[in-house]
Amino acid sequence: QKEVEQDPGPLSVPEGAIVSLNCTYSNSAFQYFMWYRQYSRKGPELLMYTYSSGNKEDGRFTAQVDKSSKYISLFIRDSQPSDSATYLCACLPGTASKLTFGTGTRLQVTL
């Protein structure tokens, strides 16, 4: 079993839709949770960084962590074609710098 599971998609939504992206994890040592966006043939770009359980909002993006169920989510409001990319969740224990990534969900926002 992978430490971080993520549905690879692809996920196709119309412009303006609310997008929900999710990951589950199995390692209880994970304390920090990140979402990265990766455009085709580019490096990952950090979108959201959260610690422990709770919500964090930044513009159209909301990250949610539920440590009791080991479930992390990213919501994108008013999705745009420029949001079309692969979204990677990543987890970090509090005592090491080794990020563990999900496989990524490919998102396509259509006009």
Add this chain to the structure above:
Amino acid sequence: NAGVMQNPRHLVRRRGQEARLRCSPMKGHSHVYWYRQLPEEGLKFMVYLQKENIIDESGMPKERFSAEFPKEGPSILRIQQVVRGDSAAYFCASSPGYVTDTQYFGPGTRLTVL
């Protein structure tokens, strides 16, 4: 403020040759990480280095792979006697220092082994 720089962006090697990938961290960052992304897979941690020290190499294959981050100059990921299975995108990330600091990624080096 330049981001993480990696070169070359594309590298083609024949089986048995050596591949040398370079990474210059963001200004002020003293911690470097290497990750590998195979087709249709997520990024996998390889190694974590600070200047002149390997901190965690638990993700490095036991043979043919090595990494260094010298006092002066970029970090180098070296792959000796490459095989086709080494074909992948190799990403470098850097952070300012503390264990849980944000890691900023470079554009990657795409290695193709013929």
